[in-house]
Amino acid sequence: MKLVGIVGSIAEDSYNRKLMTFIANRFNNLADIEVVSIKDVPMFSEDNDQTNGMAVQYLKHRIENADGVIMATPEHNHTTTAALKSTIEWLSYKIHPLEDKPVLIVGASYFTQGSSRAQLDLREILEAPGVNALVMPGNEFLLGNVRDAFDEDGNLKDGGTVNRLANLLEKFSKWVNVLKALKGPEPADAYKNEDLTASGKTDTTIEGVKPGDPDWVEKAAKITNAASGKDYVKLDAGVLTVDQINWFLKSIPAELTYVDDNNQFLYYNHKAPASKMFASRTPQQPGSPMSVVHPDVRNVHDHVKQVVHTLRTGKTDLFQLAEPVDKKNVKWVVNNYQAIHDDENVYRGINEIVFDFWPVVKKYLEMTGQKLVDDPNSKVDANANASAKEETSTKPVAEPVAADTEASASSTEEETSTTPAPVSQAPATQAPAMDASASASEDAPEEPEVDTDASASK
Numbered sequence: 011m012k013l014v015g016i017v018g019s020i021a022e023d024s025y026n027r028k029l030m031t032f033i034a035n036r037f038n039n040l041a042d043i044e045v046v047s048i049k050d051v052p053m054f055s056e057d058n059d060q061t062n063g064m065a066v067q068y069l070k071h072r073i074e075n076a077d078g079v080i081m082a083t084p085e086h087n088h089t090t091t092a093a094l095k096s097t098i099e100w101l102s103y104k105i106h107p108l109e110d111k112p113v114l115i116v117g118a119s120y121f122t123q124g125s126s127r128a129q130l131d132l133r134e135i136l137e138a139p140g141v142n143a144l145v146m147p148g149n150e151f152l153l154g155n156v157r158d159a160f161d162e163d164g165n166l167k168d169g170g171t172v173n174r175l176a177n178l179l180e181k182f183s184k185w186v187n188v189l190k191a192l193k194g195p196e197p198a199d200a201y202k203n204e205d206l207t208a209s210g211k212t213d214t215t216i217e218g219v220k221p222g223d224p225d226w227v228e229k230a231a232k233i234t235n236a237a238s239g240k241d242y243v244k245l246d247a248g249v250l251t252v253d254q255i256n257w258f259l260k261s262i263p264a265e266l267t268y269v270d271d272n273n274q275f276l277y278y279n280h281k282a283p284a285s286k287m288f289a290s291r292t293p294q295q296p297g298s299p300m301s302v303v304h305p306d307v308r309n310v311h312d313h314v315k316q317v318v319h320t321l322r323t324g325k326t327d328l329f330q331l332a333e334p335v336d337k338k339n340v341k342w343v344v345n346n347y348q349a350i351h352d353d354e355n356v357y358r359g360i361n362e363i364v365f366d367f368w369p370v371v372k373k374y375l376e377m378t379g380q381k382l383v384d385d386p387n388s389k390v391d392a393n394a395n396a397s398a399k400e401e402t403s404t405k406p407v408a409e410p411v412a413a414d415t416e417a418s419a420s421s422t423e424e425e426t427s428t429t430p431a432p433v434s435q436a437p438a439t440q441a442p443a444m445d446a447s448a449s450a451s452e453d454a455p456e457e458p459e460v461d462t463d464a465s466a467s468k
């Protein structure tokens with residue numbers, strides 16, 4: 011179970027943080043509890059909407075990805091803190107990540123009441139219609155006289171208090187599971203909420219230029235005063251000029267596309283005219299919403315939404331599609347949709363990587379002395395995507411060739427003599443119906459392969 015522990019104090023040396031850290035460490039057998047700070051959340055103001063700012067988005071993603079939330083509130087003048095109240099304002103203004111989220115309130119304070127009034131106050135706030143959290147009823151954990159409660163290692167000194175806390179956490183985790191069961195699985199059509207028109211905004215969205223403007227790149231660069239040409243850019247593990255970055259990206263033997271978390275197409279490694287690309291792109295497309303890059307022919311938007319949703323929600327990190335096999339052992343174009351995450355593991359968009367897999371397989375076979383033969387037991391229909399006129403019927407499987415085993419003898423000899431998995435069973439296509447419809451050509455020969463890009467250029 012995944013829980014987020016939100017500390018309601020922004021003090022450096024906070025007893026409530028101490029309490030939350032103790033809970034996270036002591037009860038890690040019950041749940042994986044991530045302790046988060048609200049220190050960087052700005053004061054709520056409708057005049058300065060920070061919903062899409064890093065601090066609010068960070069909390070939003072943390073809460074959305076968790077099964078439940080624990081909040082530790084100090085008591086300030088008989089209420090919860092201004093900082094926590096303000097944070098909840100952001101989380102109930104334009105976004106509502108706490109809606110239907112199980113929440114457990116705990117708290118610590120200097121005096122004997124142990125934050126009881128603050129907890130009642132926080133409960134009322136969390137149950138307001140705009141917030142709509144599910145605060146665990148009938149339970150409180152009040153830690154009074156907190157200045158004497160912890161030992162030097164940050165552990166609660168009183169065994170009875172620890173036991174009460176253990177009972178409470180166990181109860182909360184059961185309650186979270188009950189609510190989860192009641193809620194049932196995510197509705198099958200949840201993906202339909204993906205906004206391919208990119209009408210929202212993320213904290214990297216460039217404002218002042220319309221998505222879809224044919225001069226988007228030039229205008230966006232001007233607005234952001236973007237580095238270019240010989241300007242140096244400091245990267246995680248190196249320093250390069252913008253020219254070098256471009257040369258480098260274009261030299262990668264794959265077509266790369268960056269779509270952000272707002273479903274806006276931002277970049278591709280322009281290395282060839284659209285007609286020569288596997289997934290056609292034009293220099294006018296960067297800046298466009300995905301709905302424009304992928305015109306909605308033959309239900310393409312539905313498929314794209316499914317893939318984006320699958321990656322955004324972390325059901326999978328990589329979604330793969332293969333193009334139909336036109337000619338056996340000549341070309342095997344694979345579209346990889348790889349989720350992009352930032353350093354905080356927050357979803358940041360999709361890296362679409364398209365490349366011809368066949369030269370890699372071919373080289374591999376040459377170097378390891380193997381050949382492809384049909385696997386009579388394979389359940390994979392390699393031609394599921396192929397049109398009727400295609401004569402290919404093989405399901406390639408690499409098999410070792412005995413005569414060559416000497417040539418490849420090395421420390422990796424054992425590996426090369428085993429039978430690798432077929433290319434057509436490349437990983438990570440557990441998720442949605444997109445794949446199914448992509449390969450539905452048997453029943454519906456007209457259905458396009460779900461390389462939506464290919465059709466986008468037509």
Ligand SMILES: Cc1cc2nc3c(=O)[nH]c(=O)nc-3n(C[C@H](O)[C@H](O)[C@H](O)COP(=O)(O)O)c2cc1C
Pocket residue numbers: 019020021023024025026027084085086087088089118119120121122123124125
């Ligand atoms: C402005 C202010 C008001 C406070 N009001 C209360 C209060 O009403 N009841 C209480 O028990 N403690 C009160 N305290 C003391 C807090 O319990 C104490 O500062 C506690 O350490 C806050 O939690 P923290 O260490 O996690 O920030 C107040 C402290 C401040 C600074």
